[in-house]
Amino acid sequence: MANTKNFETDIAIVGSGGAGMAAGIEARDSGARTIVFEKSDELGGAAIISGGGCCIVGSPIQKEMGIEDTPDLAFNDWVKWGGPGTDVVWARYYIEHSLHDLYHWAEVQGVKWIDMKPQEGNSVMRWTRPERNGLGLMTNLIDSFREKGGEIINNIEITKIKIKNGRAVGLGGVNTSTGEEINVRSKTVVITTGGFNSNIDMVIEARPEFNEFKVMEGSGRGSTGSGHKMVTEVGGYLTHMENVWFYVYATPDYLYPGHKRGLVCRHIPGYIWVNQQGKRFHNESLSGGNSASPAMLSQTPPHAWAIVDKEMKAFLEIADPYYRNGDQIIREKVEELLENSPYIKKANTLEVLAKEINVDPKTFLNEIERYNAACAEGLENEPDFGKPLKQSKPFDTPPYYGIQFFPLARKNFGGIKTDIRCRVLNKHFEPIEALYAAGEACGMAGGHINGRAGLEGTMLGPSIFSGRVAGGWASNEIGLGSGFIGKPNRT
Ligand SMILES: Cc1cc2nc3c(=O)[nH]c(=O)nc-3n(C[C@H](O)[C@H](O)[C@H](O)COP(=O)(O)OP(=O)(O)OC[C@H]3O[C@@H](n4cnc5c(N)ncnc54)[C@H](O)[C@@H]3O)c2cc1C
Structure with a gap:
């Protein structure tokens, strides 16, 4: 029989x-004994x-660049983008707190914000990047939590929330390296287990229409x-689970069992996408989830071929740790992918490439010809979909590549329903005592803060922010601290 290891703490975070x-930093700041349990051998999750980008409204970086932004402007963009499914209360709460309670708070934990990037749907730039992206941001948060006396135990998979008299009283789990059983007694529990997009069965359950197509x-x-x-086993309510945010510029990871995982391909200026009929269907410079995903998902079948030539390929970046060494792209590994993936075809002429990717050669060559002509004429935008040609060039340098792109389930905009204090709600919308949840497990915050689409930076930002809220109120429930108050920016 397996041994059991017991833990006792004020706040148990999963x-x-x-x-x-x-949540851990906030709980420690309130004086609570806090343990974070992590199932993986690496810390930090997604x-x-x-990318580390967070949507920050009214930041010093915006001011330095002369960008006028206000919570009202951001709220309008947010609701317009997210549609009627947006949780407007959580959206407003996050937007107003993003300056002091995320940007400046993160600085106190050692994070350095360095620049911004434009993102679709925002009337001004707000996607704000920390030094060394998510790695820099998370390394500082992990170090800060530990410096405050917080404990993190990895290789512990929590499998059960223990409830007594309607109240969460601890957790059960297993040590994934030794098989030892884990028993946790705590005064409150915070669930921060992230989304479900690395569980394809759950993705298909939420979006059954993908059953017949490849989705990664x-x-x-x-x-x-x-x-x-x-x-859900203890009565919590899930909401807006169908709001899965797909990206469409990813190719299967042929090294992963069943080729179920996707590799995001970035930074290929000038490339075009064609459908299985060999036709372009979208302005490829708008590659975000709001416009590119519906465009690709309405093709038959819903996948595409990204067409790249030798010069364009030199910029290709793969967003996966195997292909990177910190911020550096390992070019030999990218070459290895291009040469070996069964989802990538290579040819010395475009005619042969058409055959390799099994599209109608006449249609395909005609598309390339029109695109090349627009580049040669020096047009600002190509005439079919309005793609800006500033960073483009004609397809003229063999070898040519066709990289097969399938929809990739990236972010969850639905999940566990909570109130504004991050208390998990049951189907009667009443809180389950001593049980809190935050982050992507809750569709980033509250259940559905983004609605059906995110302005970008609106995943990580609200996840961190709601974590703070959960940690503050989980401590307050046991008599420590005054709950999460923060400092709203209402200018
Ligand atoms: C490649 C990539 C790039 C992204 N870039 C951005 C960006 O630039 N801006 C943005 O806003 N969003 C971005 N996102 C989304 C963002 O990273 C996530 O929404 C955010 O990290 C969610 O935070 P979280 O703490 O809720 O979950 P996570 O960061 O995923 O952490 C959850 C943790 O819980 C652990 N866990 C799960 N189940 C258990 C269990 N049973 N027991 C113990 N531990 C468990 C997991 O192993 C994981 O470590 C990106 C996502 C990806 C994948």
Whole structure:
């Protein structure tokens, strides 16, 4: 029989991503004994491999660049983008707190914000990047939590929330390296287990229309929806689960069993996408989830070929730790992918490439010809879909590549329903005592803060912020601290 290891703490947090570490820091600041349990041998979840970009409204970086932004402007953009499914209360709460309670708070934990990037749907730039992206951000949060006396134990998979007299009283789990049983007694529990996009069965359950097509897992490896399962087992309510945010510029990871995971391909200026009929269908410079995903998903079948020539290929970046050494792209590994993936075809002429990717050669060559002509004429935008040609060039340098792109489930905009204090709600919308949840497990915050689409930076930002809220109120429930108050920016 397996041994049992017992833990006792004030606050037990499940998951060491952005939400979990923020909850931990807040709980430690309130004076609570806090343990974070992490199932993986690496800390940081999806947050540590993320771009690190957070939507910040009214930041010093915006001011330096002369950008006028206000919570009202951001709120309008947010609701317009997210549609009627947006949780307007949480959206407003996050937007107003993003300056002091995320940007400046993160600085206190050692994070350095360095620049911004434009993102679709925002009337001004707000996607704000920390030094060394998600890695820099999370390393500082993890270090800060530990410096404050917080404990993180990895290789512990939590499988059960223990309830007594309607109240969460601890956790059960297993040590994934020794098989030892884990028993946790705590005064409150915070679930920050991330999303479910690395569990393709859950993705298909949420979006059954994908059953007949290839769709890939695309979040952090630990994002398997285990928190959703544990919370529903104790009566918690899930909401807006169908709001899965897909990206469409990813090709299967042929090294992963069943080729179920996707690799995001970035920074290929000038490339075009064609459908299985050999026709372009979208302005490829708008590659975000709001416009590119519906465009690709309406093709028959819903996949595309990204067409690249030798010169364009030199810029290709693969957003996966195997292909990177910190911020550096390992070019030999990218070459290895291009040469060996069964989802990537290579040819010395465009005619042969058409055959390799099995599209109608006449249609395909005609598309390339029109595109090349627009480049040669020096047009600002190509005439069919309005793609800006500033960074483009004609397809004229063999070898040519066709990289097959399938939809990639990246982010979850639905999940565990909570109130504004991050208390998990049951189907009567009443809180389950001593049980809190935050981050992507809750569709980033509250259940559905983004609605059906995110302005970008609106995943990690709200995950960290709601983690703080959860940690503050989980401490307050046991008589420590005054709950999460923060400092709203209402200018
Ligand atoms: C490649 C990539 C890039 C991204 N870039 C951005 C970006 O630039 N901006 C943005 O806003 N968003 C971005 N996102 C999304 C963002 O990273 C996530 O929404 C965010 O990290 C969610 O934080 P979290 O703490 O809720 O979950 P996570 O960071 O995923 O952490 C959850 C943790 O819980 C652990 N866990 C799960 N189940 C258990 C269990 N049963 N027991 C113990 N531990 C468990 C997991 O292993 C994981 O470590 C990106 C996502 C990806 C995948």
